[in-house]
Amino acid sequence: MNRSVLITGGNRGIGRAISEAFLKAGDQVAVAHRSDDELPDALNLRCDVTDTAQVDAAFTAAEAAHGPVEVLVSNAGISRSAPLAAMTEDQFSQVLDTNLTGAYRVARRATRGMLRLRRGRMIFISSVMGGAGLQGAGNYAASKAGLVGLARSIAREYAGYGITANLVAPGLVRTDMIEEMPEGMRRHLVDRTFLKRAAEPDEIAATVLWLAADGSRYITGAEIPVDGGLRLGA
Template sequence: MTVTDNEPRSVLVTGGNRGIGRAIAGAFLAQGDRVAVTSRSGGGPEGSLDLVCDITDAAAVDEAFSRIEEEHGPVEVLVANAGVTADTLLLRMSEEDWSRVIDTNLTGSFRLAKRASKGMLRLRRGRIVFISSVVGLLGSAGQVNYAASKAGLVGMARSLTRELGSRSITANVVAPGFVDTDMTAVLTDEQKDTIKQQVPLQRYGTPEEIAAAVLWLTGEHGGYVTGAVIPVDGGLGMGH
């Protein structure tokens, strides 16, 4: 698959209204791609096709793809970023806490990949990127559901690599560490300092640094990378 600045692509970023997703969508817009953004509440960056979509609803996912195909053409780059948390210790975790996180983070990504791959197979090219987490590799107390959902994305990407690779479709995982977003802004200074001490680079990442990794994987120079897990975590999860 050849990618040049003169060939804008149809890109979908889920959860693209804030944080990491918004930075990713903005990076694709900046290089001239046709970008669609989905979220539960709307509010994608200016210039994007802003769609309200709950990825736990298969019919809503199909409707969103139909709209994107009508406006931008078949999705050539899928970035499955939307995710939720419901943190609590295992013995306190309810069935609903487990199911909601798995259905959004893991099953939602399955729905997106399945729908996107239909168009990609016809085009005989495509890029799929799942946004996982260092937690999916290291584990985290109080996040059994979240860690399981993010670890599952690795197996999904590698299985898709074997299924779709012969059609020039790549499937990769980006695993961010602690990133400076609204989610981490609520932590106390003491909590932030404790986290930084665990990170070899002694700082949080930025959403833009995650976006840069996604752009590289989906760009011209990432064409021979597939089934990979790219950590963008300041060294926190190295070796995993």
């Protein structure tokens, strides 16, 4: 499609699958991440989304290489799990700063080019846990719930400029993050899904790619669950 696409946290797990899907579709992909694990064929940019200056530098580099960003996928996220009584303020604020405020930073920066183009797609990777809550991870669930309000506000504000904002809400996905889960919690979540398995990262990527496609231009403010029925499970 040859669009300018920027994906945060796009070098590992779900983000990597999303990056690879856009590359396969023929788009020009900039991947913003903090680690040394680079993605072949993409423009790899070092960027910590908790740092406004780094966000601006990443967008400036992507724009210089590919033109104004037409598709933003805000995927960068962390978890710092602990029961509420044991959760420190740092654990809570670090997760919110990366997962929610980081999404605000990249979305705000993306509006510059999208407003000039009078078009754009913003896609936020939320979580089924944003609506259901997650025992021992109130900070993570709160950050993902906050993305819903952010995306829907953007959808309202910028619809007149041809900019849409949507969310994809995965359930349990086969990534490093679930490998770090206690076995009991992982088994419980799998048992709650109708399909009795975790999703593969490419199944999340397919939904993101669809939301960015021309055929989805009339969708905005939507949150699409890709969770195997997890949010409906008992």
